Amino acid sequence: MSRRGLLLGGGAFAGGAIASGAIVSALQGATSVTASAQPTTASQSRSPSPYGAHQAGIARPGTPQPHGLVRVFDLAVVDRDTISAALRSVQNVIERATDTPLHDPELFADGPGDLTVTVGIGPRLVRSLHPSTPGADDMPTFQGDDGIEPTMIGGDLFVAAYGSDPGQLDAVFAAIDNAVGDGGPIGSVRYTQRVYRGPGSGTIVRNPLGFHDGIVVPEGADELDENVWISDGPAQGGTICVVRRLRLARAEFGSLDVSEREAIVGRKQASGAPMSGGRLHDEADLGAKTPEGEFLIPLRSHVRAAHPTFTGSALMLRRGYAFDNGVAAGGTDGVADAGLMFICFQNELDVFTRTQRRLDEVDALMAFATPTASGTFLILPGFDSDRALGASLLG
Secondary structure, X not given: OOHHHHHHHHOOOOOOOOOOOOOOOOOOOOOOOOOOOOOOOOOOOOOOOOEOOOOOOXXXXXXXXXXXXXXXXXXXXXXXXXXXXXXXXXXXXXXXHOOOOOOOOOOOOOOOOOOXXXXXXXXXXXXXXXXXXXXXXXXXXXXXHHHOOHHHEXXXXXXXXXXXXXXXXXXXXXXXXXXXOOOOOOEXXXXXXXXXXXXXXXXXXXXXXXXEEOOOOOOHHHHHHHHOOOOOOOOOOOEEEEEEEEEEOHHHHHOOOHHHHHHHXXXXXXXXXXXXXXXXXXXXXXXXXXXXXXXXXXXXXHHHHOOHHHHOOOOOEEOOEEEEEEEOOOOOOOOEEEEEEEEEEEOOHHHHHHHHHHHHHXXXXXXXXXXXXXXXXXXXXXXXXXXXXXXXXXX
């Protein structure tokens, strides 16, 4: 059965998952996918509307913008009034920054471009509002997580801005910082990560290790409804976001012979085709063997480890980016702090954790990835001029 057939017919199984902690998306997926609207390219100048049933920056635009800035905040006090004030402040900035009737030309004199801003809240905020709502569970610990700095785990408020102009992202966060943190009346900055994405259309892009990403993702409104959006309750229209920053041993991986790299990933580096044969978009045939009886796709390859046949997980909407912070602080001299900022969306946290556990067990690609940040956030339902950001949870 083809992978797509498996997804559509099997319900519990879903595709190409890539989880982080292992070199998660370093192979099957690092970008987003089209929603029911027509795909939008990062080169288009008009910003997707921030309004709607779902926030922008998840399935809109269909091709993620080339630049991003992710910032996680801690709130000074976790209560309904503080959460409401923080979300109200962020919504105000979004509306001033994007192409709405409230657009502020002093903030963006040249217009909003293709800017999107996506907002989520951490588990302790969700628990304080609705303990039984998706998003209330903390991120589990995975292999290698014991080395992550405490300040890079969790957080209360997640804000991610994406666009073609990095200056726009700086302007957005300057306005948000004035209202929320650092050290403001509401909270403080926990950490910040600037990210970027290589050229590509839709889900296809090369990851920092030089292999194609984004091969299998939810396609169309029906699969997004089934796999990504929360279907009922106070968080209806929202989704669960997982953020995992992975430092990749690019030099070590690149020093291997190309055949060794392809065996670890399970795809041809030049074409992106699965090692079982075909082209970039073709299904991986996990049963294909050589005349001598060896699997064409190696047993510990990432393609095989992440396949839904083994993980039993649903589709994840991956929208990952690369990062490069120069030389790692506090580590071995000359070690590059660069790799993948893995970001995915699903309607249950278990979709991610189930896949990550599998990768921890068998994925050979994990040897080249070190997790340096980890968190999960409830991305709030969409909003508009009459429905405030987070209103369904705040009451």
